[in-house]
Amino acid sequence: MPQSASLIIASSESDSNLYYATKFLVPDPVIYFEIAGKKHIVLSDLEFDRGKEQACVHQVLSLTKASKQIKRTPKTKDLPVYALVVDHFFKEKKIKGILVPSDFPSNYYVALQKLGYKISVKPDPFYEKRLIKTPEEKKHIIHSIRQVEKAFGEALVFLQKSKIKNNKIYHGKELVTSELLQSLINTRLMELGCVGNHTIVASGVQGSLPHHHGAGPIIPHTPIIFDIFPRNIDSRYFADMTRTVVKGKPSDTIKRMYKAVKSANEKAMHLVKAGANTATIHKAAVTTLAKFGFKTGPNKSGRMEGFIHSTGHGLGLDIHELPSVSSRESILKKGFVITIEPGLYYEKEGGIRLEDDVFVTQNGFEQLTKFPKFLEIDR
Structure with missing residues (x-):
């Protein structure tokens, strides 16, 4: 027995x-x-x-x-x-x-x-098997991602059609706020069979705090972080996507920050493959941001700024699963699904973060997130 x-x-x-x-x-x-x-x-x-x-x-x-x-x-x-x-x-x-x-x-x-x-x-x-996604689990995650892309795309069109007046943003006569955009996204996600909890729409200084949900009027000419991570009601698998845009005209510093984060995202992603060390991937993101001249450390008030979180994490039935793509070493295996999400955060400029969901293959990766990356939406 x-x-x-x-x-x-x-x-x-x-x-x-x-x-x-x-x-x-x-x-x-x-x-x-x-x-x-x-x-x-x-x-x-x-x-x-x-x-x-x-x-x-x-x-x-x-x-x-x-x-x-x-x-x-x-x-x-x-x-x-x-x-x-x-x-x-x-x-x-x-x-x-x-x-x-x-x-x-x-x-x-x-x-x-x-x-x-x-x-x-x-x-x-x-259960170690949870880390290696089956073809069915992969399909569930992709389905959740597509619903995120639909909901975000519609919110983006709403924002594009809005107008800047007296340093605020209006859609017709309605003031555009973080809460309004969160509601639009979460309502659409629900219609698509997903539940969006704690959806982040944060602009200005709020965006410099990585997990600030965002509140109040959206500030024009500053980065707006959209971090959308719903769970599908039927399959219970999560998606996790972040995009950063500016309504209006970004400063040169914001443009450089965006270019640096996009480069770090691409550099880190292209190191993903079975057998890769997550610490090496994280270090690549850190090094890339530093080469652009963006430092990480306390500002004059003692608040940490720069790249102040890990490069990514596992994704599946939980929004945060192993492995952590950070300075902590772990080895990727074929079938893992991870996020790649470098970011920069400064109290003066706000925050920039770009996040994609990635499937680990034997010799590389499959980028599951398809929504394009761009900073300016009024062009």
């Missing part, structure tokens, strides 16, 4: 490892375990019948039936019921060791230890 099992206790709406393993979407925490390659999920009466139809597992077990068979003792009277249910099934199968993910709930960890199990925590990725 097997002596160990892997265990997840979570909601698959928030835990992508659980969804990856079961393809079953459930809002409340459930018990899932694997023993000798067999998948088991424990469901309440609320989800049991649906789980039997939809969950990609070998066995659906009843939480209600298991709970009725549990007899609490003075030792177990204060332990959470899910821990006792796990113990019920694992005793049947003579399990002694448990492998859990790094975000496993601490209350269950402690309870299962008290019940005598030896628990090992596996660092991310819990």
Whole structure:
């Protein structure tokens, strides 16, 4: 009989490892375990019948039936019921060791230890196979990207048709704000079957803070960062695209910043292939920006400026997956999907970021993001 099992206790709406393993979407925490390659999920009466139809597992077990068979003792009277249910099934199968993910709930960890199990925590990725996308997963990501490109393209047309008056931007009589453009993008994404959370539309000094969502009037003649990263409702796979444009006339410094970031994006992307070291890719982006004369470090007020984040990250069922394309070394493999997103951020000028999603091939890469890159939209 097997002596160990892997265990997840979570909601698959928030835990992508659980969804990856079961393809079953459930809002409340459930018990899932694997023993000798067999998948088991424990469901309440609320989800049991649906789980039997939809969950990609070998066995659906009843939480209600298991709970009725549990007899609490003075030792177990204060332990959470899910821990006792796990113990019920694992005793049947003579399990002694448990492998859990790094975000496993601490209350269950402690309870299962008290019940005598030896628990090992596996660092991310819990499922290494998640990093290498199947052809179907690749199609899901591409589909999400195309919806982003449609939504952004329509927002861009809206902005192009707007007019600058008294250093503000108006579409007819309506003031163009970050919130207005975010609403246009997110509404269109929803129509296209995607959910856009925290869509970034940030201009002026707000753009110099990489994750500032943007608020208030869009400032003409300054960079506007559009960072759009929705999840598809059906497949649950993310896209992640960033473009930076200017409504009006950019300064010479902004033009140089854009040229530098675009060059860094291209340089880093063309180093992508199976076997490439992510630290080498990141260093190429850093070096390219430095060659253009853009320094990274604290400004006079102590705020960090320049290229102040990594060059990219993995992408899939989570918006941020391994590997990190940064100074931390890791080796790319065929089938990875990563982002390449260098940027420059200065309080005086604002921010420039360009981001593409890339599929790693044996001898190079496939650029999945197709939307063109350009700075000025009023030409």
